[in-house]
Amino acid sequence: MKKIIVTGCNGQLGRAINAQYAKNAEYELINTDVEDLDITDVDAVLAHVREVKPYAIINCAAFTAVDKCETEEDLAFKINAIGPRNLAIAAADVDAKLIHVSTDYVFAGDATTPYYESDAPAPQSAYGRTKLAGEEFVKMFAKKYFIVRTAWLYGDGNNFVKTMLRLAETRDEVGVVADQLGSPTSALELAKAIVSLVDTDNYGIFHGTCEGFCSWADFAEKIFEKAGKATTVKRLTTEEYPTPTKRPAYSVLENRMFKLTSDFMFADWEDALDVYLKDLLG
Numbered sequence: 001m002k003k004i005i006v007t008g009c010n011g012q013l014g015r016a017i018n019a020q021y022a023k024n025a026e027y028e029l030i031n032t033d034v035e036d037l038d039i040t041d042v043d044a045v046l047a048h049v050r051e052v053k054p055y056a057i058i059n060c061a062a063f064t065a066v067d068k069c070e071t072e073e074d075l076a077f078k079i080n081a082i083g084p085r086n087l088a089i090a091a092a093d094v095d096a097k098l099i100h101v102s103t104d105y106v107f108a109g110d111a112t113t114p115y116y117e118s119d120a121p122a123p124q125s126a127y128g129r130t131k132l133a134g135e136e137f138v139k140m141f142a143k144k145y146f147i148v149r150t151a152w153l154y155g156d157g158n159n160f161v162k163t164m165l166r167l168a169e170t171r172d173e174v175g176v177v178a179d180q181l182g183s184p185t186s187a188l189e190l191a192k193a194i195v196s197l198v199d200t201d202n203y204g205i206f207h208g209t210c211e212g213f214c215s216w217a218d219f220a221e222k223i224f225e226k227a228g229k230a231t232t233v234k235r236l237t238t239e240e241y242p243t244p245t246k247r248p249a250y251s252v253l254e255n256r257m258f259k260l261t262s263d264f265m266f267a268d269w270e271d272a273l274d275v276y277l278k279d280l281l282g
Contacts, residue, residue, distance in 0.1 A: 003054045004198070005030045007039055007087065012155030013101060015190035017058055030054065034061070038085035042090075049090035055089050056097040056198050059087050062131070066105070067244040068128040080130035085137035088145065097144045099194055104151035104182065104209075106132040109248020114213075116256050117149075117205045127244045133265070135205075138142065146197050148208045151251045152219075155187025160216070161276065164223045168231040178217035178235035182251035183209035186272035196264040207253035210269035214276030222270060 004021070004282045008014045009031035020025050030052050038044050039061055049057070063069060063079040084100050091098040105128035106121040138145050154161045165175050185208070193208045214222070217235045224231050236248065258264050267275075 001029045002026060002056070003030055003052055005032060005049065005052055005054045005057045007032050007037065007059045007083075009033050009107055011060050011062075012157040012159065012187045012192070013190060014060040015156045016187035017060065017194065019188075019190045020195045022132060027055075027143040039086055040078040042086040045086040045090045046093060049087075049094055049096070053094050054096045056099060057087055057091050058099045058101075058194060058198075059084055060101055062101070062225070064127070066125065066127045066247075069130060070245050071124040073130065076126055079131065080127075081133035081137055083150050084134035086139035088138045091145075092141055092143045095143070096139060097146070097198065098142045099148065099197065100134065100138045100142075101190075101194075102135050102147055102149040103128070103131045104149060104251040106135065106149065107248065107251075109246075109250055111250050111252075114217060114252040114254035115207070116254055117207055123235050124248070127245065136278060144201070144203055146194075146203060147205045148194060148197075149183050149205070149253060150208045151253055152182045152184045152189050153187055153190065154184065160184075160219065161223055161273070161280075164220050165227060165229070168224060168227070170230040171231060173232050173234050174220060175234040175236045175241065176217040176220040177238055177241050177247075178215045179237050180247055180249055180251070181213050181215055183211070183213045183250075183253065184269045184273065185209045186218050186267070186276050188275065189266050189272050193258065193264055193266065196262060200262070202261050206257045206259060207255045208258065208266070209253045209255065210272045211255075212269045213252045214269070222273060223277075226273060227281060241275045
């Protein structure tokens with residue numbers, strides 16, 4: 001039986017990874033979260049990994065509070081950069097594969113066509129800088145790695161879809177930014193993509209998002225429409241909805257490496273949303 005360590009097991013992606021492997025007797029998942037394993041402690045990580053001797057490590061742990069990263073960049077760096085470094089060192093030590101999840105925030109977010117994996121990163125925020133540093137550490141220390149960048153993720157946890165549905169209970173209109181574009185991505189689809197990589201030697205950097213793209217306002221409108229809510233969307237500009245951290249205006253990633261090197265294809269974002277809402281709402 002192959003053992004797989006999953007860090008950040010209680011997050012949206014960690015839960016989705018567990019669901020994918022739930023009925024597979026070939027694998028044993030060793031789930032860890034912050035209370036079980038401090039990924040920022042290299043000695044603790046090495047001890048755990050040497051004890052388990054995993055076939056693979058899937059790193060879903062991250063400091064994802066984008067605005068908080070601006071005021072707590074050192075803490076974000078420890079979790080988003082030093083943590084992956086430690087996992088990479090440990091993975092190499094026991095010859096395990098490392099799957100590391102990254103983000104669209106490594107790019108400037110000012111493009112007009114989808115970003116390829118080979119495009120030059122240019123992070124504009126503390127979150128993006130710390131996540132890019134994590135990627136660099138993985139490339140530096142891991143022997144067998146998959147870096148999977150995703151965006152606009154939603155699943156079993158707090159997310160944009162649930163926030164919109166909650167607001168729809170008490171509001172006739174919700175203001176949502178209409179000038180930021182990206183690909184809403186179901187944690188289920190991302191988990192399936194990661195599982196499709198684990199047993200391969202198809203190493204490298206991958207973009208992993210649902211097909212198609214929209215604005216946050218478009219996304220909200222689709223959520224209300226599909227959930228049968230009468231709430232309308234007031235379309236806002238980024239200037240009308242200020243945040244401490246500059247959000248990428250264009251976060252669309254092209255899943256070029258998946259398409260060129262594998263048979264895996266992500267679902268269209270609207271189809272994935274249908275599946276999610278059916279599961280959520282019944």
